[in-house]
Amino acid sequence: MESTAANDLAIEFRDVSYTLPTGQQVLSGLNLEVRRGQTLVLLGRSGSGKTTTLKLVNRLLSPTGGEVRVNGLATGDVIRLRRSIGYVIQEVGLFPHFTVERNIALVPTIEGWPEERIHTRVRDLLQIVGLEASMASRYPRQLSGGQRQRVGVARALAADPPILLMDEPFAALDPLTRNELQQEFLALQQQLNKTVVFVTHDLREALRLASRIALMEAGRLVTVLPPEDFVRSHDPWAAAYMSAFGVVPASAASRNEVRNEDRNAS
Amino acid sequence: MNFFHFIIENRGQVLELTLEHLWLVGVSTLLAVLVGIPLGIMIARWPRWNKPVLAGANIIQTIPSLALFGFLLPVPWLGERVDRLAILALTLYALLPVIRNTYTGIRGVDPAVVEAGRGMGLTDGQLLFWVELPLAISVILSGVRIAVVISVGLATIAAAIGAGGLGEFIFRGLAMVNNQVILAGAVPAAILALLADSSLGWLERRLRPQ
Numbered sequence: 001m002e003s004t005a006a007n008d009l010a011i012e013f014r015d016v017s018y019t020l021p022t023g024q025q026v027l028s029g030l031n032l033e034v035r036r037g038q039t040l041v042l043l044g045r046s047g048s049g050k051t052t053t054l055k056l057v058n059r060l061l062s063p064t065g066g067e068v069r070v071n072g073l074a075t076g077d078v079i080r081l082r083r084s085i086g087y088v089i090q091e092v093g094l095f096p097h098f099t100v101e102r103n104i105a106l107v108p109t110i111e112g113w114p115e116e117r118i119h120t121r122v123r124d125l126l127q128i129v130g131l132e133a134s135m136a137s138r139y140p141r142q143l144s145g146g147q148r149q150r151v152g153v154a155r156a157l158a159a160d161p162p163i164l165l166m167d168e169p170f171a172a173l174d175p176l177t178r179n180e181l182q183q184e185f186l187a188l189q190q191q192l193n194k195t196v197v198f199v200t201h202d203l204r205e206a207l208r209l210a211s212r213i214a215l216m217e218a219g220r221l222v223t224v225l226p227p228e229d230f231v232r233s234h235d236p237w238a239a240a241y242m243s244a245f246g247v248v249p250a251s252a253a254s255r256n257e258v259r260n261e262d263r264n265a266s
Numbered sequence: 267m268n269f270f271h272f273i274i275e276n277r278g279q280v281l282e283l284t285l286e287h288l289w290l291v292g293v294s295t296l297l298a299v300l301v302g303i304p305l306g307i308m309i310a311r312w313p314r315w316n317k318p319v320l321a322g323a324n325i326i327q328t329i330p331s332l333a334l335f336g337f338l339l340p341v342p343w344l345g346e347r348v349d350r351l352a353i354l355a356l357t358l359y360a361l362l363p364v365i366r367n368t369y370t371g372i373r374g375v376d377p378a379v380v381e382a383g384r385g386m387g388l389t390d391g392q393l394l395f396w397v398e399l400p401l402a403i404s405v406i407l408s409g410v411r412i413a414v415v416i417s418v419g420l421a422t423i424a425a426a427i428g429a430g431g432l433g434e435f436i437f438r439g440l441a442m443v444n445n446q447v448i449l450a451g452a453v454p455a456a457i458l459a460l461l462a463d464s465s466l467g468w469l470e471r472r473l474r475p476q
Contacts, residue, residue, distance in 0.1 A: 060384060060385055079389055081387075082385060082386060082387030083387035085385075087382065087386055089382060091378030093378035093380075093381055095382075095397060096475050097475040106386060107386055107387065155386070156386075165385075
């Protein structure tokens with residue numbers, strides 16, 4: 001009954017607002033769509049409502065107005081929903097008392113996968129995120145920051161969820177590791193084709209990873225543009241970002257820069 | 267040397283009173299754990315209950331133990347058997363450290379870990395038993411350890427209402443103005459406290475997440 005266009009949407013925000021119990025309005029009038037297989041980057045400064053927007057998708061928060069549809073549904077079992085959405089956060093949040101293997105295996109375990117299948121899956125995932133198989137028996141405290149976030153990504157991918165939410169996953173990493181992980185993210189995304197919502201305040205990261213960039217400011221969506229249009233945009237907020245990050249707007253040079261980065265990454 | 271003679275001559279009674287003492291402390295600690303840990307979990311989940319519950323446990327602590335024993339004596343079912351009464355009083359005193367440490371332990375779990383767990387679709391129960399309690403266990407145990415050490419000392423007062431335990435020697439010694447007899451109660455009680463402290467301390471270190 002639904003049109004193919006609607007079926008194509010993994011996530012829809014319909015006139016969504018979010019107000020804290022204290023009365024502070026965090027989000028208002030948010031309309032946004034994420035198509036399947038697309039990487040939507042939410043770009044904005046701290047307090048602009050990016051993380052709130054992300055948490056509305058896996059319903060760690062519920063909208064106080066409007067509705068958020070995931071796979072066309074605005075309601076349903078929250079636990080089921082969350083298990084079908086991978087979640088990666090900046091602090092990673094690995095369970096310190098679990099080995100890497102048990103951390104990655106978490107969702108498959110609670111979903112009751114047979115042990116053999118879990119084991120194979122963990123081994124595959126370690127390879128996918130570029131970690132050696134010997135890491136499986138380590139504890140999170142024995143890993144570097146970059147390795148921890150790789151495990152965080154593997155854990156989010158474990159049950160092969162169609163949607164991935166990433167909240168500034170690479171922001172706490174050193175520039176070299178961040179660069180590596182961004183490259184691997186692009187390679188991985190080409191291979192797995194997940195629907196990704198990615199929060200960042202880093203314009204360069206956004207330009208590099210996004211299919212579309214949603215620019216947010218003070219709880220409102222300013223504009224949604226593909227990276228190549230973003231750098232040509234005359235929007236004052238987009239321009240402010242570009243000058244802050246030293247990206248040359250409008251000219252063909254900046255478009256080439258984006259393309260080159262993409263090529264380097266893949 | 268008189269003290270050792272006294273102990274050796276009365277070893278049967280020393281052993282009996284020590285076991286009685288252990289019984290009072292053991293049962294009351296168990297009850298305090300069974301009541302205190304769920305209460306601590308509750309106030310960690312619903313902070314609204316935090317103040318009244320902790321205030322209640324605090325107020326109990328401020329009642330002098332001898333007075334509490336006295337207050338409870340006329341209570342029908344309790345007054346019939348003084349060991350029940352002593353156990354209840356000791357349980358009430360042990361509640362505060364158990365509740366407070368359970369609360370502190372659970373609230374002290376890294377919020378990022380809890381958020382990740384919730385975001386991946388753990389239910390409240392899974393989050394509690396797989397994540398929060400295992401990570402809080404050493405803090406909770408240190409609360410139990412404080413409770414036990416306090417109880418070993420407090421339980422000597424239970425002898426004042428005839429509930430037995432090593433306090434018998436202490437009160438008898440006080441009445442007889444005989445230090446040997448007092449020490450026959452005080453020294454084993456001190457040893458019990460030290461043993462309980464060190465063994466629970468060991469367990470606490472074993473269970474502490476690295």
